[in-house]
Amino acid sequence: MHYRAELLEKAKRAINKKAALGPDVDLQEFEKAGVAHKELTDQDLLRLPEEEKKQLIMSGLDPTEEQRSGTFFQMDTKTVYCDVKQKGVEVIPIRVALQEYEWVKDYYWKLVSVDVDKYTASVELNLHDGYVIRALPGTRSVYPIQACLYLGKEGLQQNVHNIIIAEEGSELHIINGCTTSPHLKRGAHLGVTEYYVKKNAKLTFTMIHNWAEDMVVRPRSVARVEEGGLFLNNYICMKPVKSVQMYPTTQLVGENAVARLYSIIVGSPGSEHDVGGRVYLKKPGCRAEIVSRTISNGGKIIARGHLIGEVPEIKAHLECKGLILKGGVIHAIPELEGHAEGVEMSHEAAVGKIAQEQITYLMSRGLSEEQATSTIVRGFLSVDMPGLPYQLKAEIDKAIEASDKDMM
Template sequence: MSQLNESETPRVDLGRYSFDQQEQPALKDLRQLSEADRKQLLMAGVDTSEAQRSGSYLHVNHSKVHCSSCQKGVEILDIKEALDKYDGLPEYYWQAVDKDKDEFTRAAAEKVHGGYFIRTEKGAKITDPVQSCLFIKGENVGQNVHNIIIVEEDSELHVITGCTTSADVTSALHLGISEIYIKKGGKLTFTMVHNWGSEVMVRPRTVAIVQEDGVFASNYILLRPVRSVQSFPAVFLNGERAVASFNSILVAPKGSYIDSGNKIVLNAPDTRGEIISRTITTGGTIIAPGIIEGNTAPAKGHLECKGLVLSEGIIHAIPELKATVPGVELSHEAAVGKIAQEEIEYLMARGLDEEQATSTIVRGFMNVDIMGLPAELQASIEEIIDETEKDMF
C-alpha cells in the first residue's frame, strides 16, 4: 500500500459508524426494490431484472437479502451459510488475507455481517456472469463483508460486483475482505464497479491466488465522488503459465481521495502479468501505485499508468518493478498531464466546439471496450460516463 502523502489520507474513525446488526427483509425478486434503489444498483453494474445472469447476491447493510442461482455448476451462498456448510472453510477463510494486517481487517474479522461465497464445479463453463451487490442504506452505517470466490479446475466464471449506497446516503464506511482462489486451468473475470456517496470511506482488502494455467482478469471502475478509497489488490501467480491482468479506470472529483493500485507477484515459470491504469482528476487526489514482482524465470510483466489532469487536482503514479532472479522481463510506462491543445484543435477544425472536443478525448481515454465486458454492462458504464461528464464539464 502506498504511504505517499500519508498525512493527507483521510483518517477513518471506526467509532463514528454503526456496526450493530441492521437486519433487512429478504427479497424474492430484486425488482421488489424501489425505483431509486434499482437505479443505484444499475449505476453499479447490477441488473435487477437478472436477465442474462447465472445468479445474484444482494447484501444490504448487515445482512443478505437475496441469493439465487439459475445455472448448474455454480454455487452461491452467504458467507455465513458457507462457513456452516463447509466446517469453517479452513482452506480458504482468512488464508489469503491476513486478518491482522491492519485495523480494518481486524474489525472485519471481529464482526462479519455477511458477504458472498461463489464456487464453480470442476470443468464448469458458466456462460452468463454472476452478479453481486454490497449495498448500504442508512447514514453512517459501517459494513463488514467477507467474500470468497473459488474457481475449480478447468472452470470459467465472470463475477460482476457492484458496491453502492442509496441515493440519500452521503456518509458510510465499507470494509470488504475478498479472497479469490483459482485452481489449475481455471479462469475468472472479476469486474467491480463502485458508485459511492460523497463522504463514504472504503477500505477493501483483496488477495487472489492463481495456480497452474489459471487466468485472473480484473476490471475496476470508479467514476463517481467518494471521500476516500484505499485499495491495493494483490495477485500471486503460484503455478506455471498462470496469467493476471488488472484494468482500472478512476475519476476523482474535488473532495475525493483515491489511493488505489495493484500488485502482481510472479512466483512460477512462464507466468505473465499486466497492469493498466487510466486516471482522471477534476479536482481530487489520486495516488496510483503499481507493483510487479518477478521471483522466477522466465516470467514477464508490464505496467502502464496514464493520467489526465482536467482541473486543479493531483495524480501521482508510482510504477514499481522488482526482479529477484536473472531472466525476468519487466517493463513500465507512465504519463500524467493535460489534454494536448493540438488534439482539441484538431477536433475543433472538424466541426466540434471546445467542450465537445474535450469530451470526445476524455471518452476515448476512458474507453472500457478493452475489458471485454458484456454488452448490457458496457451500456450501463456508458450511462455512468454520460452522468460523470455532466460533472466534469
C-alpha cells in the same frame, strides 16, 4: 469452530493497527450493529423505488436479472436476496457457508491475514455478511453473476467478507457493485475478498464503486492464481467518495498463470483515492499487466502499481496514465522489482492534460470544444480489456457514459 476463535483472538490484537497506506479512519465513529431488512423475492427487486433501482443499475446490478447467471444482494448488514440460475455455480451468503460447509474454512482468511490492519480485524470481529461464489470444475458461467453490497443506513460501517473460487478448468465472471442509497451521506465499507483461481480456470471480476461523498472505503483483497489460470480484474470508480484506499495483491503461483488488472478512476473535489495493484510472478511463463487510467477533476489520486518478478521467463507491464482536467493531484507510483536474470518488465507512466492539438483536430471535423473534449476523455477511459464478455463491456461503457455528464 476452534479456528474461528483463534481468528477472533488474532483480530482483537490487531484492532488498533493502522494501515500501511491511506488516511487513518476512526472506526469508533461508525455503527456496527445489525440493521433489519426483510428478504426480497425476484418480484420485490423489480418493485424497488426507482431512485434506488437506479443506484443498483449504476453499480452493475440489473434487477431484471436478464443475462445474469445469479444474483447476490446485501443491504447494510443483511443478505436480502441470493439466487443462482446456473448449474455448477454456487452463490452462498458467507455466514451460511461458514456454518454449513466444512470446506469453506480452507479458504477463509487463507490469503488475507486477519491481522493485516484494523480494517481486516474489524471485519472479522463484526462480520455482517458477504458471499462465497464458486464455479465447480469445468463449469463455464454463460452470463456474469452479479453481486451488490448496498449501504442504506447513515453512519453504518459495513463489514463484508467474500470468497470466490474458480475450480479447475472453470470460467466465472462476476460483476460486483458497491453502492449507497441516494440519500446516504456518511458511512464506511470494509471488504475482504479472497480469490482462488485454480488450474486452467478463468475468473473475471469487475468491481464498480458508486459511493457517496462522505464514504470511507477500505477493501482488502488477495488473489491466488494457479498454473494456466487467468485472473482479470477491473475496477471502476467515477463517483465522489471521501476516501478509498486499497492495494490488492495477486500471487501467480503456477506456471503460465496470467493476471490483468485494469482500473478507471475519476477523482472529484474532496475525494481521495489511493489505489493500486501488486502482482507477484512466481513461476516461469507467468504474465501480468496493470493498466490504470485516472482523471482528476479536483480530487487527489495516488495510482500505484508494483510488479515483482521472482523467476526468469516472466513478462510484466505496468501502465499508469493520468489526466488532470480541473485541478487536483495525480501521483503515479509505478514500481518494478526483478529478482532474477531473464525477467522482462516495463512500465509507462504519464500525467498531463489533453493535447490541444487533439481538441482542435476534432473541432475541425465539426465538434464543439466541449464535445471534442468529452470524446477524447471517453476515449482515454475506454481501455481495451481483452477477454471481457460483452455484458461486462456493456456495463463498463454504461458507467463511463453515465459519469460523462458529471465530469464535464
